[in-house]
Amino acid sequence: MGDKKFIGTLPQKELLKLYAKHVNGPKVKLFKGFGLNVIPGEREGIKFKILERVKESGPPLEIINCRSSGGVFNLGHRNPRIIQYVKDALDWLDLGDHMILSEWRALLGKKLAELMPPGITKTTFGVSGGEAIDCAIKFSRAYTKRKGCVSAIGGYHGHTGFAMLTGDPDFKENFLWGNSDFRQVPFGDIDAMKRAITEDVACVILETIPATGGVLIAPEGYFAAVREACDDKGTMMIIDEVQAGLGRTGEFWAIYGGMYPNEKIVPDFMVLGKGMSSGIYPLSTCSYKPFIEKAVFKEDPFIHISTTGGSDIGCAIAHEMLEIQSDPKFLEHVKEMGKLFGKGLNEIADKNPDLIKDVRGRGLMWGVEYHTETDGQLAMLHSINEGILLNYCGNKKDTLIIMPPLIVKKEEIEDIIERLDRAMSNFMKLKKK
Numbered sequence: 001m002g003d004k005k006f007i008g009t010l011p012q013k014e015l016l017k018l019y020a021k022h023v024n025g026p027k028v029k030l031f032k033g034f035g036l037n038v039i040p041g042e043r044e045g046i047k048f049k050i051l052e053r054v055k056e057s058g059p060p061l062e063i064i065n066c067r068s069s070g071g072v073f074n075l076g077h078r079n080p081r082i083i084q085y086v087k088d089a090l091d092w093l094d095l096g097d098h099m100i101l102s103e104w105r106a107l108l109g110k111k112l113a114e115l116m117p118p119g120i121t122k123t124t125f126g127v128s129g130g131e132a133i134d135c136a137i138k139f140s141r142a143y144t145k146r147k148g149c150v151s152a153i154g155g156y157h158g159h160t161g162f163a164m165l166t167g168d169p170d171f172k173e174n175f176l177w178g179n180s181d182f183r184q185v186p187f188g189d190i191d192a193m194k195r196a197i198t199e200d201v202a203c204v205i206l207e208t209i210p211a212t213g214g215v216l217i218a219p220e221g222y223f224a225a226v227r228e229a230c231d232d233k234g235t236m237m238i239i240d241e242v243q244a245g246l247g248r249t250g251e252f253w254a255i256y257g258g259m260y261p262n263e264k265i266v267p268d269f270m271v272l273g274k275g276m277s278s279g280i281y282p283l284s285t286c287s288y289k290p291f292i293e294k295a296v297f298k299e300d301p302f303i304h305i306s307t308t309g310g311s312d313i314g315c316a317i318a319h320e321m322l323e324i325q326s327d328p329k330f331l332e333h334v335k336e337m338g339k340l341f342g343k344g345l346n347e348i349a350d351k352n353p354d355l356i357k358d359v360r361g362r363g364l365m366w367g368v369e370y371h372t373e374t375d376g377q378l379a380m381l382h383s384i385n386e387g388i389l390l391n392y393c394g395n396k397k398d399t400l401i402i403m404p405p406l407i408v409k410k411e412e413i414e415d416i417i418e419r420l421d422r423a424m425s426n427f428m429k430l431k432k433k
């Protein structure tokens, strides 16, 4: 390690002041209200440390990351294989030039085509999930020459242009971005979806397991019926696996066997983000069937570009990540850990029926639904105070979403379950007072 210091360059208090002054004041105030006015420092594997404890009853110095930032840290913090790969790659690569052709965009495009559900062979690159979602919606509109878009109530696809329009009113009203071409229907309700897919609808966009919406599990047959309804009307089907893809469910894709083993649905577009970064270098991808390419790029191959999206270095790192995460042994590990984790969470729920209403999930993506929003939020704080970072779902605040890194080990799962169990009994004790 070199002698330059990157962590704890100033005391936590001063950093919080700088954050409030120069980045986002209301956020610092909100976190202070929760007793979470701390800054992450050293990080490794499934854990990170905070710079300083603020109070005895607050978060401990060392925290287990059961958020994984929605899948960014699928491989944990600073995965040693990825770190070594980045160091090696930096002897050779930089961003590259998005206007010209690229070895690593070609190699990663090929790798994705090999892993995608059959027939999805082309990829356009971006930096963030929202950017890749915007790309899928733009391309759907170009291909169909229609404007309509149907998404799920409570679904979340990003804060950028078209992505934001697919979201709940809370995210867009402040920006005066209501738009009647963008409609929302309840997730899992196929009749509502069929009614919404009219002749003017360019695309349907769904997360396979809506995360911000409360880790919702669609009934078996839902996605097959959506596929059929899209085919009937010539509407594009966009699947967002920014959180649920890349092995999170124990299968590589959630849509293609990860939700229901016998249901292998092939969308027209598959969007990835977060975990494509390996927690190190941002990259997002919008992959699609080849017939779409002509409608978008034939007249002008530069019609959709992104300067830092699909950088040489980012693509090389993502290629290595895919090697790791698509390995059948890796997926088997996720399945095994997922079973253990689900069992532990269900046992906690059985012990606390007055608190917990439902536990649902797949692989290492779990939602724990509480009876009220307040209980959900307090359960989050109790968990954090036991050293487990997790959060309530932004569009369903009675539900905690729990996503440990996919590299989590058996003893670590046992430790997490023990801590969550303790957090819930502490919570119950306080509730009874």
Ligand SMILES: Cc1ncc(COP(=O)(O)O)c(C=O)c1O
Pocket (backbone or CB within 6 Å): 070, 127, 128, 129, 130, 131, 133, 156, 157, 158, 159, 207, 211, 212, 240, 241, 242, 243, 273, 274
């Ligand atoms: C399912 C899903 N899609 C898209 C996005 C947007 O990704 P980004 O924040 O990288 O734009 C998110 C972000 O949380 C997400 O959870």
